[in-house]
Amino acid sequence: MDLQQMRYAVALAETRNFTRAAERCSVVQSSLSHRIAGLERELGVKLFARSSRRVEPTSAGEAFLAAARECLAAADRAAVDAAEAAGVVRGRLAVGVIVTTAAVDVPELLQRYRARHPDVRVVLRSERSDRLVAAIRDGDLDIAFLGLPEDEPPSGVRTLVLDRDRHVLVVPAGHRLAGAGRVTLREIAGETFVDFVAGTPARAQSDRAFAAAGLAR
Template sequence: MVMELRQLRYFVTVAEEASFTRAAAKLHVAQPGISSQIQRLERELGQPLLERSARSVRLTQVGEAVLPHARAALAAEEGARSAVGELTGLLRGRVALGAIPSCAVFDLPGLLAGFHDRHRAVEITLSESRSDVLFAGLRSGELDVAVAAYSGTEPPPGIEARVLADEPLVAAVATTDPLAAFDAVALADLRDRAFITLPPGPGIRSALDEGCAAAGFRPRIAFEASDPAMLAELARRGLGVALLPESAIGERPGELHGLELTRPRLRGCVSLVWRSGGPGGPAARAFLRYAVDTLTPGE
């Protein structure tokens, strides 16, 4: 069996894009060439890897089993090339970075630009998603490093982290809300209020769900939004109680009133995260070292 890395790269790209047309555009290769090479790969393996239809392309059961091995083979090739590049003083490779939407904990564009200035031969990609999706991407190898949120003091299993921000979560209400006359409120006293929060997942939403469970009730979610700025604006308009990091109140002086949450107290944590053992490629490891040194100087 002669299996070419080109065939594996075509297969992985089609699987990720769920389309031969989008894969061809991404790889800058003619679509018939991609189709032909994947068919050759399927003949060599003796099993179809993709289910083709007029509208979409899906992995077969065999394709799902082959995909992680194909990614590993491509990562090994990249690692070999990058190792040679490191020895010659010219770091090459790719870094796949993920981040939660509207991450205002630090200057992410500045971090990327600083690394690019030092390693111009490295290709960096950035994608935004929920923290649970980012954690899954790290475990599968689709992502090398991410900026994600989680509740509690420990990251999820299989994930290592460097904390960037850890602060109290507060109940944010409009300045005209009756609660604005108080500085603190027990979470149980909010059982009859409408909550404004993030969609289900780690981080703020998980902290809210766990806190309400400990207080003996299930929160009534009126609005969900992935952008904390949207949560703040909905609360400012008097549409409910938003759960936000304490620092978010200071960004809207005179527009929102933040109440300290008691019994239980809730905290939000945003961290630089990567899969246990570290990223696989030299370029990704170099980016992680740079990010840690830049974001947590002196540690």
């Protein structure tokens, strides 16, 4: 058993999918599957229950993952401590982003960071805002760029407002409201929307605006 196998197992548990876990670990899927299978043989237990649609940790897997995360965190701390003693910045920076991040040029920012700290391993994770907040609380992420209602800051984490976005309405050129400079929520309440999935933070902002106006979508 080695640290890389532990990282693969943790990635698989968090993504519930071999393909996404392999992408996160920057390896081919067959290699990750082979290492996970080898780990299970070595331990003599099944760590994951596999189906055609999803992968779930077994009870033995949950117990292993808790210890594996502790081992990985300890290994990261050991590397950082040794590097700091030698005057080198080293370690792991886990960054979360939403796919619609616009306030920050994340690729350019990470490029500059890597140029300044080449010995830091940067891990990027794309997810919806509420799940990124939960990952920060759990210690799985160090920082995240996300979008949330400003009047509802998340608890248990520190936040900094980088920018404010305004919601705009986009309609086809032939739509009845195409030439309008401004429209009210009442005018569009009955329209069929292409929108974020219900229950996501981005969708909640527009849903809350309609509800505050006494309108149903």
